[in-house]
Amino acid sequence: MLSRFAQTVGKRAIKGYKxxxxxxxxxxxxxxxxxxxxxxxxxxxxxxxxxxxxxxYIQSWGKSQSLTDPQLEPCYERDWKDVGRVAEHLGIPVDKVNFEKEYWLDVFEPMLESYNKGWTPNPDIGCNRFVKFGKLREYLDQQYGANNYWLVTGHYARVLSSSYNDQPHLLRSFYPAKDQSYYLSQVDTDILGQLIFPTGHLTKPEVRELAVAAGLTTTSQKPDSQGICFVNNSQSGKFKHFLEHYLPNSPGNIVTIEEDGNKRVWGRHPGLWSHTIGQKVGLSMPQGDPRYAGSWYISDKLQDSNELVIVRGRDNPALYQDTVTITNTFSLDLNFRRLMKEAIEQGKLFIQYRSLQDPIAVKDCHFDQDETVLKLGSAQRAMAPGQYCCLYLQNRVLGSGTISRVGT
Structure with missing residues (x-):
């Protein structure tokens, strides 16, 4: 299998990389x-x-945190059993480590704080940074010694060394439909040289074919995971209701801004965290009135008055902006700012504020202390504070930051 993999990878070499x-x-x-x-x-x-x-195997969620039905087997116990079966079939030992505390403190609580501000966070990026490639790295350093092991994962991305200076770079997956480089955009550069992402060089159908070739017939047909398992198994099965167990109830009005500038109340919300920018709202609007007929979407969150503003139509201009400001930028290159400027001049700088969206060209940027302001080539729909904005030099990840402001 490994020789077949190596041959496939060899045919998919990237210019400028070993x-x-x-x-x-x-x-x-x-x-x-x-x-x-x-x-x-x-x-x-x-x-x-x-x-x-x-x-x-990393367990990052436990019984003390779980809201699942006690009659259902928790996802982490089920996954651990499945991992054990695969390892036994392959003839390799497998260890289990528990990083519940680290996940709670470094990922889950910051996520809740962000939601409580009315922002839209992505905990998967924090989990990769602080748990899968943070705490796990500390654990492996203690077990094997720093730089004395390779860490292999099933992420759809690639880490390749530059042909010019051997510096490892994080790149998009060969298979765009499953690319996960966005979620890895804040992984510490010090560990990149020890990482191997085999599936990043393959298509998903090829991965499933290899699973069959390895005798992993059950696993080969296993569906892709969707979302966070402990949320999927929560009592309600919906993320909004899951958050209700952890966030304070802070109800406010859902309003429109009328032509005369006054607000009109149409409903109530349990907290600004309950909706995100661009989300459709299920309100009963007077469909007989042409001013209010159709579907309505969240366009803004007014922090001071604790109000959600809605507009009519999925493509309402109020949902589109061409300027975004990011903070807490995490860079994967010491020459981050210079590379950004050069990439803009060459038309090679792109962003994504969601995984698996089409890359968005950046036509200008400027730096103001801890802020990076990006002017985009075209207005984009539903960019929201709290989302991660990942920066790409073509297919190479330069880093990412948190969106703090949308628009000028």
């Missing part, structure tokens, strides 16, 4: 396993030829 480096035979190879087909195939690729290959 081929994917593989471990020496006796190196320590640790595969982060989550029970899905991507991490299982990643484990299968290294299990046969590397005697020091072993799996590791």
């Amino acid at each position: 081929p994917q480096k593989l471990p020496n035979r006796n190196d320590n190879v640790i595969i982060a396993m989550s029970s899905g087909v991507d991490s299982s195939v990643s484990a299968a690729l290294f299990a046969e030829q590397y005697p020091n290959a072993r799996g590791i």
Whole structure:
């Protein structure tokens, strides 16, 4: 399997980058396993030829935090059993580590704080930064010694070394439909050189074919995970209702801004966190009145008055902006600002404020202390404070920051 993988990767070389480096035979190879087909195939690729290959499973959620039905098996217990079956089939040992505390403090609580401000956070980016490639790295450094192991995961992205200076760069996946580079945009650069993302060089159908070839017939048909498992298994099954268990009830009005500048109240909300910019609202509007007929969407959140503003029509101009300001920027290159400026001059700088959206060209930027203000090539719909804005030099990730302001 590994030779077949290497041949495939060789045919997909990228100009300016060296081929994917593989471990020496006796190196320590640790595969982060989550029970899905991507991490299982990643484990299968290294299990046969590397005697020091072993799996590791991260539990980041526990019974003390769970809201699941006690009669249902928690997702983390089910996944751990599945990981054990895959590891046994592949003939490799697997360890289980518990990072519940770290996930709660570094990912979950900051997410709640962001929602409580009415922002729209993405906890997956924080989980990758602080848990999967943060706390796990500390643990592996203690077990094997710093820089004395390879960490393999099933993420759809690529880490390749530059042909010019050997510096490792984070790149988009070969298969755009599953690219996860957005979620990895704040991973510490110090560990990039030890990471291997095998599935980042493959298509999803190829991954499933390899799963069958490895005898992982059940795993090969396993559906892709959608969202956070402990939310999917929550009592309500909906993220909004899940958040109600953790966020204070702070009701306010849902309003329109009339032509005369006055506000008209149409309903109530339980908190600014309950909706995001661009989201459709299920309000009963007077459909017989042409001014109010049709669908309505959240266009703004008024912090001072605790109000949600709605506008008519999915493509209402109020939902579109061509300027975005980001803060707390995390860069993957010491020459971050210079590279941004050069990329803009060459028409090669792009952003994404959601995963798997089409890249958006940046035509200008300026830096103001801790802020980066980006002028986009075209107005974009439903950019919201709290979202991560990932910056790309073509297919290479330069870093990301948190959107703090939309519009001028």
